[in-house]
Every structure is written in structure tokens, then in C-alpha cells.
Amino acid sequence: xxxxxxxxxxxxxxxxxxxxxxxxxxxxxxxxxxxxxxxxxxxxxxxxxxxxxxxxxxxxxxxxxxxxxxxxxxxxxxxxxxxxxxxxxxxxxxxxxxxxxxxxxxxxxxxxxxxxxxxxxxxxxxxxxxxxxxxxxxxxxxxxxxxxxxxxxxxxxxxxxxxxxxxxxxxxxxxxxxxxxxxxxxxxxxxxxxxxxxxxxxxxxxxxxxxxxxxxxxxxxxxxxxxxxxxxxxxxxxxxxxxxxxxxxxxxxxxxxxxxxxxxxxxxxxxxxxxxxxxxxxxxxxxxxxxxxxxxxxxxxxxxxxxxxxxxxxxxxxxxxxxxx
Ligand code: NAD
Numbered sequence: 425x426x427x428x429x430x431x432x433x434x435x436x437x438x439x440x441x442x443x444x445x446x447x448x449x450x451x452x453x454x455x456x457x458x459x460x461x462x463x464x465x466x467x468x469x470x471x472x473x474x475x476x477x478x479x480x481x482x483x484x485x486x487x488x489x490x491x492x493x494x495x496x497x498x499x500x501x502x503x504x505x506x507x508x509x510x511x512x513x514x515x516x517x518x519x520x521x522x523x524x525x526x527x528x529x530x531x532x533x534x535x536x537x538x539x540x541x542x543x544x545x546x547x548x549x550x551x552x553x554x555x556x557x558x559x560x561x562x563x564x565x566x567x568x569x570x571x572x573x574x575x576x577x578x579x580x581x582x583x584x585x586x587x588x589x590x591x592x593x594x595x596x597x598x599x600x601x602x603x604x605x606x607x608x609x610x611x612x613x614x615x616x617x618x619x620x621x622x623x624x625x626x627x628x629x630x631x632x633x634x635x636x637x638x639x640x641x642x643x644x645x646x647x648x649x650x651x652x653x654x655x656x657x658x659x660x661x662x663x664x665x666x667x668x669x670x671x672x673x674x675x676x677x678x679x680x681x682x683x684x685x686x687x688x689x690x691x692x693x694x695x696x697x698x699x700x701x702x703x704x705x706x707x708x709x710x711x712x713x714x715x716x717x718x719x720x721x722x723x724x725x726x727x728x729x730x731x732x733x734x735x736x737x738x739x740x741x742x743x744x745x746x747x748x749x
Contacts, residue, residue: 426452426479426503427495428462431517435681436494437466439703445711449487452479479503483510490515490714492544492707496585497592501526504541508533513714515707517544519597520727524735527728534724542710542720543727545605546702549709551695552684553609556666556673560612564690566669568613568649573606573664575599575679576638576656582630586657589633596623596639596737600655601730602679606664607643607651608729610673615643615733617748619650621741626658641737 425432428451440448450472453459459473472487482488491507492515493500501521507514514534520527520543534541547553560568576599585591586598594600608614618641625637638656645651654661663676664686675686675693681702686693713720732749740747 425492428453432494435700439700442704445708504530505533508537513539515542524732531724541724545722546706549706570667571610571651573603574654574661575602576659576661579657594636595657603653603655610666611645613645617644618736618740621737623741
């Protein structure tokens with residue numbers, strides 16, 4: 425595991441205590457006190473502890489099969505490429521990278537080194553998401569007519585990487601990819617254009633340099649189906665409404681760590697579990713893919729699609745124009 429911040433500490437490492445097909449073999453950290461604490465807590469041998477400078481030596485360590493990159497988004501490209509060159513399979517947190525070109529280079533680095541790449545979209549692995557996707561894809565309520573999706577929370581930090589453009593900040597990269605995922609899974613299709621988009625902030629002292637605190641966008645899908653998405657660091661919002669010919673699927677919340685639930689004319693959608701079950705399921709699914717050689721549920725191409733859309737939404741917001749995808 426590379427980067428021992430909030431998500432690694434609070435979700436992924438605890439989840440790795442529950443997984444059956446993988447375990448925490450080693451860590452990469454720039455903070456010696458963290459190395460010491462994790463070593464004790466998770467019984468990690470010294471030879472499996474790296475820093476950002478000697479990380480590439482992991483190539484010579486047969487204890488480590490997979491590198492999970494859990495760093496600020498601007499660092500994903502570098503560490504995924506270095507991990508692939510070290511001959512390891514790679515899991516990378518969302519958002520995959522900053523540009524579509526970086527995403528493609530990450531995909532190429534893994535495929536050139538014959539290693540698999542998975543993106544940490546935990547929701548693809550969880551049953552409530554799979555159930556609404558099934559209703560959409562099998563057209564059990566007829567064709568999708570319109571989607572509305574919102575993902576946001578109040579982030580009161582002022583100088584975290586989420587508020588720093590150079591490190592990959594901005595809400596569209598962070599929470600916006602969940603709203604884009606909601607639009608894509610909710611329609612079961614890929615968008616053909618960004619009709620309109622707007623970025624804004626009510627806290628310009630924090631969201632500087634054009635960084636977005638809130639972004640809204642309308643995405644057009646094949647057949648004229650529209651999806652309105654909203655994402656924000658200033659509002660607690662989390663829902664996905666999918667209007668179909670024979671009624672609506674309404675999920676709220678639809679993208680948090682547990683308690684996902686919803687309704688449709690076909691009945692309730694509610695598969696409960698405790699945190700961090702999603703993360704354990706995701707890592708076990710991805711470990712099984714590696715062991716059996718079957719395709720990853722969420723390959724690099726899935727992250728690339730979202731970053732292409734993120735880039736197009738920012739372009740539409742900046743130019744006021746429709747952006748074709
Ligand atoms: P965090 O800020 O808590 O942790 C980031 C880690 O990167 C820290 O340990 C920090 O020390 C390290 N780091 C190394 N170099 C750094 C630098 N130059 N600047 C800043 N930090 C540096 O962030 P986080 O919330 O753990 O997020 C990490 C990644 O995980 C992000 O890509 C984020 O989007 C993703 N994430 C995913 C989910 C999910 O549900 N899938 C949830 C939370 C975070």
C-alpha cells in the first residue's frame with residue numbers, strides 16, 4: 425500500500441484484515457513514525473517497508489504481488505507507472521489521474537509489463553449498485569428517460585490536496601467521478617457530449633485558481649437521454665434518480681460506504697453490510713481476478729472514461745460550449 429493517509433488508515437488496511445484472497449504485505453510511506461506504527465499494528469517485516477525514494481526496489485521483493493496506490497491524484501500516474509515497471513500488478517484509487525493521456529500511459533505501462541490494473545471504484549463490487557444496474561441494463565422498467573445524480577459533502581479543510589490544484593484538487597475529480605459514474609451506470613450508456621457545465625464556489629478564499637467547490641453539468645447520452653449531475657464540497661448530497669418509461673429508481677444514499685438503499689416499482693433495493701465490507705469485497709474480487717486470470721471488474725479503461733468526461737466538463741464550463749466526446 426502506497427500512501428498511508430485517511431483512506432488507507434481508516435478503510436483499506438482494516439478491510440485487508442477481512443479479505444480472504446489478499447493481505448497487507450508491505451507499505452510505502454514518507455513518514456518514519458507511520459512506518460513504525462504500521463509495522464507494529466500489522467506485523468509488517470522491515471524488508472517490506474519502503475519510502476518514496478527506494479520504492480522501485482520493490483521489484484526485487486517476491487512477498488509483494490500488488491501495489492495499491494492511495495496517493496493524491498496528481499501522483500497516481502507516476503506511482504502506477506513505477507509499480508508496473510517494477511513488475512507488480514497495480515490497483516489505483518480514483519480519480520485515476522488528471523488527464524486522459526496520463527490514464528492511457530498508465531494502462532500502457534501495465535499492459536507492456538503484462539500486469540493487470542484495477543481502479544478503486546468500490547461501488548461496482550457492491551450489490552445495491554449491481555441491482556439498480558441490472559434493472560437498467562435489462563430494461564426491466566423500460567428505457568431510461570432521464571437521470572439526476574448528486575454527490576457531495578461539506579469539506580471544511582483549507583489546505584488539503586482537495587483544495588490544491590497542483591495535487592489534483594477540485595470537487596469534480598474527487599466526488600464528481602461518483603456523479604459521473606451514477607450517470608453512466610444509471611443510463612447504462614456512454615455520454616456523447618457535455619451539453620453545459622458550470623463550476624462555482626461560495627468560498628473563494630479556499631477554492632482559488634479556478635478550483636471548483638461545486639460543479640453542475642448536463643451530459644447527453646445516445647437517444648437524447650440527458651443526465652443532470654451535481655457535485656460539491658459545500659453540501660451534503662447523495663442520490664441517484666433514474667427515470668424510466670415504467671417508473672423511477674430512486675437511490676439515496678447511492679455511493680457512500682454502507683447504508684445504500686433505494687426503491688423502484690419493482691420493490692426495495694437494500695442489501696445491508698458493515699463498513700469496510702465494500703473495500704474488502706473490492707480487493708478480494710480484484711485479487712481473484714489476478715489469481716484466475718479473468719478480467720478486472722474495473723480496469724484502467726473505466727478510469728480513463730471518467731477522466732475523459734471530467735476533462736470535457738471542465739472544458740465546457742470554461743468555454744460555455746457544448747463539448748463532444
Ligand atoms: P490523504 O490526504 O488522507 O492521504 C494522502 C496520503 O498521501 C498521505 O499519507 C500523505 O502523506 C501522502 N502523500 C505523499 N506525498 C504527498 C504530497 N506531495 N502531498 C500530499 N500528500 C502526500 O488522502 P486520502 O483521502 O487518503 O485519499 C487518497 C486517495 O484515495 C485519493 O486518490 C482519494 O481520491 C482516494 N480515496 C478514495 C475513496 C474511495 O471511496 N474509493 C475514499 C477516500 C479517498
